[in-house]
Every structure is written in structure tokens, then in C-alpha cells.
Amino acid sequence: MVNEKKTRSLFNERSYEFQIMNEIQRAKTISKILDQKYPTIKVPLKSRNVFTLLISVLLSAQCTDVNVNNVTKNIYSKYYKPKHFVKLGRRKIEKLIKKIGIFRIKAKSIYNLSKILIEKYNGKVPKTFEELENLPGVGHKTASVVMSQGFGYPAFAIDTHIHRLAQRWGLTNGKNVMQTEKDLKNLFPKKKWNKLHLQIIYYGREYCKARDCYGLTCKICSTCYPNRKKPIKTKKA
Numbered sequence: 001m002v003n004e005k006k007t008r009s010l011f012n013e014r015s016y017e018f019q020i021m022n023e024i025q026r027a028k029t030i031s032k033i034l035d036q037k038y039p040t041i042k043v044p045l046k047s048r049n050v051f052t053l054l055i056s057v058l059l060s061a062q063c064t065d066v067n068v069n070n071v072t073k074n075i076y077s078k079y080y081k082p083k084h085f086v087k088l089g090r091r092k093i094e095k096l097i098k099k100i101g102i103f104r105i106k107a108k109s110i111y112n113l114s115k116i117l118i119e120k121y122n123g124k125v126p127k128t129f130e131e132l133e134n135l136p137g138v139g140h141k142t143a144s145v146v147m148s149q150g151f152g153y154p155a156f157a158i159d160t161h162i163h164r165l166a167q168r169w170g171l172t173n174g175k176n177v178m179q180t181e182k183d184l185k186n187l188f189p190k191k192k193w194n195k196l197h198l199q200i201i202y203y204g205r206e207y208c209k210a211r212d213c214y215g216l217t218c219k220i221c222s223t224c225y226p227n228r229k230k231p232i233k234t235k236k237a
């Protein structure tokens with residue numbers, strides 16, 4: 001007699017394997033399309049060293065990269081080391097970045113983190129996630145961008161845009177950004193993480209915007225989901 005429990009468990013395993021295989025196939029297809037579309041890719045935030053990269057990423061929270069670059073181009077020509085920002089003091093930093101959203105909070109973080117970098121790290125940006133995430137205003141996403149773009153360490157920085165696209169492309173269950181990071185790291189080879197982070201951001205800006213899903217027209221979804229009939233609705237981050 002067939003053991004029903006065993007059969008059910010085998011079936012569940014198989015359907016899980018099937019699902020995983022599909023995700024892996026989708027990930028490969030997406031990576032191929034992104035490589036064709038964006039063979040080389042520029043880091044969108046302008047900086048002149050790792051410290052200014054850290055500052056730019058911190059400033060980019062809830063603000064566009066273009067806005068950050070417009071503001072920082074007048075700052076980094078003169079101020080580009082922690083000691084420069086400590087010397088400036090909070091009020092002057094606020095004035096310099098006042099065109100950027102939540103500038104008071106960001107100015108406070110910049111001032112305090114610059115002080116810590118001088119006191120604890122000899123004016124250098126530390127090279128570990130733990131040390132970076134202990135700095136004021138620096139979360140896991142900012143630390144990941146600095147580790148990858150500043151130090152070349154493989155990291156997969158997930159912002160709300162990447163989280164949205166990964167959900168829409170069926171690469172994650174969309175629970176939260178931590179889960180998305182875990183899922184994408186499992187699906188893509190480590191050597192591709194840094195580039196993919198930027199490629200997905202660029203694709204999102206060009207085609208897969210927060211408010212709109214074009215449903216059936218984009219290359220990625222028309223290839224991965226040829227039978228899809230309706231636009232996608234995204235769960236919140």
C-alpha cells in the first residue's frame with residue numbers, strides 16, 4: 001500500500017524544487033537581459049573618495065541621486081574629509097545641504113560620524129559592516145553600498161526599488177527588504193551582486209516605476225511571464 005504521508009511529502013518537495021528551479025531560471029534570464037541592456041554601468045552618486053561616497057549615500061535617503069549630486073558638487077570641491085566637516089560644525093553643514101530632504105537630521109549624522117571617524121578610525125572609513133552600521137545615520141543599505149562601491153566587497157544593497165522589482169519578478173515573497181536580500185543572494189552568484197544592484201536600479205528607473213507596472217510590455221516580464229494578463233500590484237516594503 002502506498003504511504004500517503006510519504007507521497008504527500010515527496011509531492012511537496014517536488015513542487016518546492018519546481019518552484020526553486022523556476023526562480024533560478026528567471027534569475028538567469030533577468031541577469032542576461034540586464035547584461036545586454038546595461039553592459040557597463042556607472043555609479044549614479046558622485047564622490048571623490050570613500051568618505052564622500054558614504055556621505056552621498058547617507059544624503060540620498062528619501063532624495064534623488066540627481067538632487068544629491070547637484071548639492072554635493074559644490075561641497076566636495078572644498079570639503080571631502082571628516083576633519084573638514086567637524087570644522088564646519090552642524091549649523092554650517094545644515095546650510096550646505098538644506099536643499100536635501102530631512103537635512104537637519106542628516107547634518108547631525110554627518111557631523112557626528114565625522115567626529116567618530118577621526119576619534120576612532122584615524123579619519124578613515126572602516127571596512128566592515130558592523131563598524132559602518134554603528135556610525136550615526138548609517139543603516140545596512142548604506143553600509144552595503146559603501147562596502148560594494150567603495151571597497152569592492154560583494155554586497156547586495158536592497159532599497160525599496162530593488163525590493164519592489166524583486167517582488168514583481170517573482171524572485172522573493174516580498175515580506176521585507178531583509179528577506180529580499182537573502183533571496184537575491186541565494187539566486188545570483190556573488191560576483192554579480194554589485195553590478196546587479198545598479199542594473200536593477202537602472203531598469204526600475206527606466207521601466208518598472210513605483211506607481212506603474214506596464215504589465216505586459218517590458219522585456220523582463222514578457223520573457224519570464226509570457227502568459228501574464230494584468231499589471232502587477234506590489235506589496236509595501
Ligand code: SF4
Nearest residue numbers: 168208213214218221
Ligand atoms: S511588466 Fe515591466 S513594469 Fe511591470 S513588473 Fe514587469 S518589468 Fe516591471
